[in-house]
Amino acid sequence: MEKKQKIMTHRGKFITRDGIFKRKEEFHKKQAKLPFEEKIKILMELQEIADNIKNNYRNKYKKVRT
Amino acid sequence: MKKTFQVINELKKRGLIVDYAVGGGIATIFYTETFLTYDLDIFIVVKFHPEKNIIDLSYLFDYLTSEGYKWKGEHIVIEDIPVQFIVADELEKEAIENARSIKYEGEEIKIFSPEYLIAILLRTGRKKDIEKVEKITEQAEFDEQKLKMILKKFGIKGGRQWRRNRK
Numbered sequence: 001m002e003k004k005q006k007i008m009t010h011r012g013k014f015i016t017r018d019g020i021f022k023r024k025e026e027f028h029k030k031q032a033k034l035p036f037e038e039k040i041k042i043l044m045e046l047q048e049i050a051d052n053i054k055n056n057y058r059n060k061y062k063k064v065r066t
Numbered sequence: 067m068k069k070t071f072q073v074i075n076e077l078k079k080r081g082l083i084v085d086y087a088v089g090g091g092i093a094t095i096f097y098t099e100t101f102l103t104y105d106l107d108i109f110i111v112v113k114f115h116p117e118k119n120i121i122d123l124s125y126l127f128d129y130l131t132s133e134g135y136k137w138k139g140e141h142i143v144i145e146d147i148p149v150q151f152i153v154a155d156e157l158e159k160e161a162i163e164n165a166r167s168i169k170y171e172g173e174e175i176k177i178f179s180p181e182y183l184i185a186i187l188l189r190t191g192r193k194k195d196i197e198k199v200e201k202i203t204e205q206a207e208f209d210e211q212k213l214k215m216i217l218k219k220f221g222i223k224g225g226r227q228w229r230r231n232r233k
Contacts, residue, residue, distance in 0.1 A: 031099035032205035040067050042100040050102055
C-alpha cells in the first residue's frame with residue numbers, strides 16, 4: 001500500500017498511513033514537552049496500573065495453582 | 067517525589083554527599099514522554115579518603131535508616147520512592163558538574179543534561195538504555211557536537227555504532 005493512499009474512516013474523513021505516523025510522532029513530541037511534574041504524575045499512575053495488572057495476574061495464577 | 071528530593075537535598079546540605087544529579091529513567095523522562103520506570107537513580111559525588119582505599123557509604127545509609135527509611139533489595143525507599151545511589155565515576159562526575167538545575171514543585175534539583183545522559187546510556191549499552199537514547203534523540207533537543215565531544219573524550223564506542231544505525 002502506498003504511504004499516501006487515502007483511507008476513509010468515518011463521516012467522509014480521510015487519513016493516510018503517512019498521516020497516522022506523522023500525527024503519532026507529533027503526539028509523542030507533545031507529550032515530551034509536558035511539565036516534569038505532570039510527567040511524574042503520569043508515571044505514578046502508570047506504576048499503579050502496572051502493579052494492579054501484576055497483582056491480578058498473581059492472584060489468578062495463585063487460584064489456578066491452589 | 068518532592069519529599070524524596072527534599073531528603074536528597076538535605077544529604078547535600080549536611081555534607082553527607084558532595085554533589086548529585088538525577089540520571090537513569092527519571093532523567094530520561096524529563097526530556098521525553100513518560101514511560102514506566104520504578105526507581106530513582108541518584109549519581110553522587112562523595113568524599114574519597116585515599117588512605118582508606120575504600121568508598122565507605124555506611125555513614126550515608128546509617129543516616130537514612132536512622133531517619134526511618136528502609137532497604138528494599140538494592141534500593142533504599144525514601145518517601146515511597148525506591149532510590150539507588152550510584153557513586154559517580156569520571157564521566158558521571160563531569161555529568162554532575164554540567165547538570166541542569168531545575169525546579170520540581172519548587173524544590174531545586176540537578177538532572178543530567180541530555181548529552182551526558184545519552185553518553186552514559188550508550189556506555190551502559192543494554193537494550194533498554196539504547197531505547198532511552200532513541201526516545202531522547204527523537205523527542206528532545208540536544209547538542210550533537212557536544213555529544214560527539216563527550217563520546218570521543220571518554221572513548222565510548224557504542225556511540226559510533228548507534229550513530230551508524232541511526233543513518
